[in-house]
Amino acid sequence: MTETASNLPRLLGEAKRWFDDALFTGMEAAGERPVTVAQAAVFSVLPAEGCTISEIARRIGVRRQTVHQAVHGLIGMGLLEQIPDPASARNRLVRTTAEGARVHRRAQATLTVIEDVLAQRIGAASTGELRRLLSLPWGEPPRVQVPPGDT
Template sequence: MTLLSQLPSEGASIAELARRLGVSAPTAHQWVHELVAAGVVTVESDPRSARSKLVLLSAAGARRRAETMQVLAGLEAALAGRVGADTVTALRAALEGPWGSPESAAADLPGPPTP
């Protein structure tokens, strides 16, 4: 669901998807591989770079992304009904803020307590 919502219509490299999703390139590669097997995305040569590949939505993927976005919009509307539209707007702004890389955020977490 997350990968489909973050894949631009013009496609993206696996490295770009990994950055957008905040995951490692191998994780993004595995997800793309699974979505290719499911017929949701295709991987094609990037016309701008001979060394790069683009991940693109298939027709089935475009339908699935539309369904995914409807589900997310429904969840957001239900949340707004419970806590108010202004609160949801503030929550979205906070979550979409510049948090830095997942690696830097993880590095700032305290370690396990010492016995």
């Protein structure tokens, strides 16, 4: 049986796992408490001024309940807090604590080192081109249908 070429979503997923593994290993080596992939995703989209759990879920592309669980775990670790939303009495904003900001800065510095390692391995030009290509606007996801004979 021959192995088929990996599709692009699989390759992107494997690349994401490579970064996640390196980040989590680096943070643990620095003495930081471990977080889950979902908790790290919250930090990756959380603006400095904070936002609602619903907005975080929209930015990540997961259910609100998933984010709620991740956020409350991070609140328990002292990395996030919830405050009343000054624009709406019905909402609460999630934002980083001082400790959360410190950990986030360390994670960002760790990611910079990881990107440098990637540049050493595949070349700085390739790493720059990868960043450029992934930064291009893709537009809305297409709504496609495979013709019946192609399945």
